[in-house]
Amino acid sequence: MAAFVALREDFAAGRGVPxxxxxxxxxxxxxxxxxxxxxxxxxARRGAAEGVSWLAAVRWRTxxxxxxxxxALLLGEALTAIGAGWTASRTAALVAAVVPALGLTAxxxxxxxxxxxxxxxxxxxxxxxxxxxxxVGWATAVLYAVLMSAVQLAAAAPPLRDRLLAGLSLGxxxxxLALLATGWAVAVLxxxxxxxxxxxxxxxxxxxxxxxxxxxxxxxxGRGSFLDVQYLLVNAVVLALALVRLAGRPEQLxxxxxxxxALAGLSGATYLAGKLVAGxxxxxxxxxxxxxxxxxAAPVRTGDDIEIRGAGFVPPGATTPDRLARTxxxxxxxxxxxxxxxxxxxxxxxxxxxxxxxxxxxxxxxRVAVRVITAAGVETAAFPLDVVD
Numbered sequence: 001m002a003a004f005v006a007l008r009e010d011f012a013a014g015r016g017v018p019x020x021x022x023x024x025x026x027x028x029x030x031x032x033x034x035x036x037x038x039x040x041x042x043x044a045r046r047g048a049a050e051g052v053s054w055l056a057a058v059r060w061r062t063x064x065x066x067x068x069x070x071x072a073l074l075l076g077e078a079l080t081a082i083g084a085g086w087t088a089s090r091t092a093a094l095v096a097a098v099v100p101a102l103g104l105t106a107x108x109x110x111x112x113x114x115x116x117x118x119x120x121x122x123x124x125x126x127x128x129x130x131x132x133x134x135x136v137g138w139a140t141a142v143l144y145a146v147l148m149s150a151v152q153l154a155a156a157a158p159p160l161r162d163r164l165l166a167g168l169s170l171g172x173x174x175x176x177l178a179l180l181a182t183g184w185a186v187a188v189l190x191x192x193x194x195x196x197x198x199x200x201x202x203x204x205x206x207x208x209x210x211x212x213x214x215x216x217x218x219x220x221x222g223r224g225s226f227l228d229v230q231y232l233l234v235n236a237v238v239l240a241l242a243l244v245r246l247a248g249r250p251e252q253l254x255x256x257x258x259x260x261x262a263l264a265g266l267s268g269a270t271y272l273a274g275k276l277v278a279g280x281x282x283x284x285x286x287x288x289x290x291x292x293x294x295x296x297a298a299p300v301r302t303g304d305d306i307e308i309r310g311a312g313f314v315p316p317g318a319t320t321p322d323r324l325a326r327t328x329x330x331x332x333x334x335x336x337x338x339x340x341x342x343x344x345x346x347x348x349x350x351x352x353x354x355x356x357x358x359x360x361x362x363x364x365x366x367r368v369a370v371r372v373i374t375a376a377g378v379e380t381a382a383f384p385l386d387v388v389d
Contacts, residue, residue: 004043004321008036012342026305026358033325033339040321041342051126051210052113059108059116066104066117070097083241088155089148089250096147100140115211125190126208128215131229131271134235135187138180143238145176145246145253152251168253175256176242179264183235185270193275203279204315204376206323219278221316229273234267282312282374284383290356299388302363308372310380318375324350326375329357331385332368336360365389 010016011032021028077090108116115122120136123129131296149168170177197203205220216232219225237258245254289298290305300306313327327338327350336357349356355372369382 001043004036007039008321008342008347009344011036011345013191029339032342033337036321036326036340036342040325044320044322047209047317054210055115056113058118058239059112061106062115062117062359063105066101066146070094070101073097088152091155092148092151093250095151096144099147100143114243122211124195125205125220126211127220128211128213129187129190130216130232131183131187131190133216134232135183137235137239138183141242142176142180143240145242148246148250149253157328166252172255175252175261176253178258178261179235179238179256182261182268184263186231186272189272190275193272197279201281204282204312204318204378206315206318206376208317219316221319221356225274227271231267231271234264238264251264268380279316280312282310282372282378282380284308284310284372284380286310287370287383287385300359300385301388302359302361302365305356305358306370306385308357308370308383309353310372311353313350313355313372313374315353315374315376315378321347323375327355328373329355330369330373330379331357331359332363333364334360359387363387 007016017032021031034162074094077086077094081087081090104117107119109376111117111119114196118128121128121132123132146168153165168174194203208215208220212326214222217224217279219228219230238256241260242254242256245256269299278347285308288307288309289300290307291297308329314324318326321340324347325340329338338350338355338357340347341356366386367386370385371382372380
């Protein structure tokens with residue numbers, strides 16, 4: 001990456017361009033764009049290889065975290081048992097933690113090339129999914145509570161068994177099950193909404209090189225997302241309360257206020273509403289001839305540069321050089337790659353609201369349709385342009 005940045009900065013400062021191209025600004029710009037595109041493609045290949053290696057290696061970290069939590073639980077129970085003595089509830093809590101840990105270990109081995117135990121949390125775009133993480137968190141907590149009750153039931157005498165069975169009644173566990181259902185419903189609906197909008201071209205999605213923990217709190221562009229943050233925080237707080245109540249009365253499923261169910265449902269509905277309205281199709285608002293200072297006003301001819309003004313030309317997460325180089329403008333039947341124009345610290349072309357491309361000589365004079373194809377593969381509606389002879 002450092003080598004690419006150095007190359008881009010050199011080109012932005014006017015260094016490294018062959019002297020034979022100095023007489024033609026268009027030729028020099030195209031040569032610079034081609035060099036940057038080749039370098040960006042190599043950088044993307046290396047990044048993809050590093051992403052695959054990271055996914056293969058992260059399974060050990062996930063297993064270390066899972067079994068570290070089990071060991072921490074064992075130490076905590078052992079320390080708190082001093083004086084009070086070891087109880088059946090402590091044994092049940094330890095067994096209930098070991099069983100899911102064994103399942104996660106098997107899943108990590110099975111999906112070792114896809115992030116190990118993180119594989120269920122990674123969406124189709126290669127990012128950690130907030131809705132899946134919340135759903136898996138509730139499923140893990142409920143499974144843990146049910147396993148604790150099952151172990152205690154297996155070891156309990158008949159009088160105690162009746163009390164344990166009463167603790168599993170729907171009246172006590174209804175709110176907990178409603179929170180579990182809400183988490184899974186939001187995850188399924190979020191997946192369906194995003195998939196349907198991507199297929200319809202109403203949402204632009206590009207894949208990430210690898211998942212990051214920040215994905216849980218940010219959008220595809222890496223900016224903090226209020227919708228994701230509030231949904232994750234609300235469910236984390238309610239889940240923590242459920243675990244505290246379970247620790248206080250391990251022989252019963254935690255009874256939660258229905259007001260918390262309503263709070264989690266409102267948070268999930270807000271999260272889904274954000275998924276429904278986020279993003280959109282790229283749109284061309286106008287196409288004008290690019291004019292240098294001192295140029296006379298004139299119609300668009302072949303060989304001229306045109307400015308395409310609009311919105312959504314650079315999808316969220318597509319600001320890397322290799323993704324920017326995938327932006328294409330279709331003028332009539334001719335596909336024109338958008339040249340990369342470096343400036344100190346980034347690129348002046350393409351940008352989210354403005355593209356500058358030359359009109360090729362292969363474009364026939366007359367009225368032609370201009371369309372922009374973004375890095376996500378989404379095409380804008382046609383915009384008419386008159387090209388004169």
